[in-house]
Amino acid sequence: MKILLVDDVQMERMQLAIRLKQLGHVVEMAESGPDALALYPEFQPDLVLLDITMPEMDGFEVSSKIRELYPEWIPIIFLSGHDAPEIIANAIESGGDDYLIKPVDKLVLRAKLTAMQRIAFMRNQLNKKTADLARVNQELEKLASEDGLTKVNNRRNVDKKLKEMISVYGRHGVPMSVILLDVDFFKLYNDNYGHIEGDQCLIQIAATLKELFARNGEVVGRYGGEEFVIILGHSDAYQAELHAQRVKEAILAQAISHEHSKVANVVTVSQGVVTIQPSGRETPDQFYHMADRALYQAKHSGRNCYALYEPSMEQQDIQE
Incomplete structure (x- = not known):
């Protein structure tokens, strides 16, 4: 998958990026919320790993902004050293789909990514079918409006x-x-x-x-x-x-x-x-x-x- 990793702590960001790349994923890193939002449209990630506690914009704000700007659903997993129920609930309400506690356990990380990879595959298949359907509908519309022999308007x-x-x-x-x-x-x-x-x-x-x-x-x-x-x-x-x-x-x-x-x-x-x-x-x-x-x-x-x-x-x- 293409994973956008957003974390303001360089050491934690680099360590997690290494793990993700070892598992075969493509990783783009951002050290702040504004950087992540700037990278998002060009990178078009399959998954966002998002730290909660960051300067300028916290993870909740970044998640909400992503959901506002990009209606196509991409899974967001929050990263935090806190496991308080109200924080987890806030993460989900702001557009998150899952929650990982720092430091991230290798086995848990692999399992979460496997699940996200299945979702990414299904989303890509759905997008492909949607595109195919749009092409078919466009062709049908053309056939309905075009003279079969001369290819001008019927x-x-x-x-x-x-x-x-x-x-x-x-x-x-x-x-x-x-x-x-x-x-x-x-x-x-x-x-x-x-x-x-x-x-x-x-x-x-x-x-x-x-x-x-x-x-x-x-x-x-x-x-x-x-x-x-x-x-x-x-x-x-x-x-x-x-x-x-x-x-x-x-x-x-x-x-x-x-x-x-x-x-x-x-x-x-x-x-x-x-x-x-x-x-x-x-x-x-x-x-x-x-x-x-x-x-x-x-x-x-x-x-x-x-x-x-x-x-x-x-x-x-x-x-x-």
């Missing part, structure tokens, strides 16, 4: 983030934008290249979008099928249009072959862009509806382009 998580951002930006009176994009003629891509290549195409597009929009306040997710959604915080219509142009150019630069497309010989996307300054009461579906109307317009304008949402698009849709 629809459920995008909806959650969009709802949160509507509330925040509505409260602060700041505009935000949503881009809904669709891979042009993706059915023809799948029909001619196969679904495995189709999956690779979506993975590549998702990776491109993640690289483009990695800043705080930017969210990329898979809306469904070959559709992706981008949420842009602090984005007015002008900025949203610039982002849509960036998406168009980046996808074209990937040069993913699509000989069966009706607009280009590489994969392209159509985009619907909506920008509003939310009140905070809007729903994600309202944003999606407006972005979808704009996407509809982009497709009918020849694809491989973007369209900005306008209220008149609602009426045009009805007339058609």
Whole structure:
């Protein structure tokens, strides 16, 4: 074990440290309470052997401070030449776990350390299991929020983030934008290249979008099928249009072959862009509806382009 030995009497401190090292333990020594508290976080002991009678801070104060500052439980054994019941009781009340009478008997010391070593082992095992459980929970949380194929946010998580951002930006009176994009003629891509290549195409597009929009306040997710959604915080219509142009150019630069497309010989996307300054009461579906109307317009304008949402698009849709 790593043992922090705290005793202001040098001779007693050195003699006990020698015994502990002979038993195979790693020992760090402190001659006062403040020294012990300074060493504690760096050394991270498995056990503290703590003298009671010391200048500046006595052992009771040191023990109480350790329990206050470091919530992870580490056993503390008090060392004292006094065996009065009230002193032992005070030691336990101040955070101690056991009590050894000076001079410490070799056999008793070995027995106490054996017991503490079992506790240290169990504590380390518990910490390991806790860390493993935290990793598993983190992985489960990631799986619950991530699209399995493209590794961007899934629809459920995008909806959650969009709802949160509507509330925040509505409260602060700041505009935000949503881009809904669709891979042009993706059915023809799948029909001619196969679904495995189709999956690779979506993975590549998702990776491109993640690289483009990695800043705080930017969210990329898979809306469904070959559709992706981008949420842009602090984005007015002008900025949203610039982002849509960036998406168009980046996808074209990937040069993913699509000989069966009706607009280009590489994969392209159509985009619907909506920008509003939310009140905070809007729903994600309202944003999606407006972005979808704009996407509809982009497709009918020849694809491989973007369209900005306008209220008149609602009426045009009805007339058609």
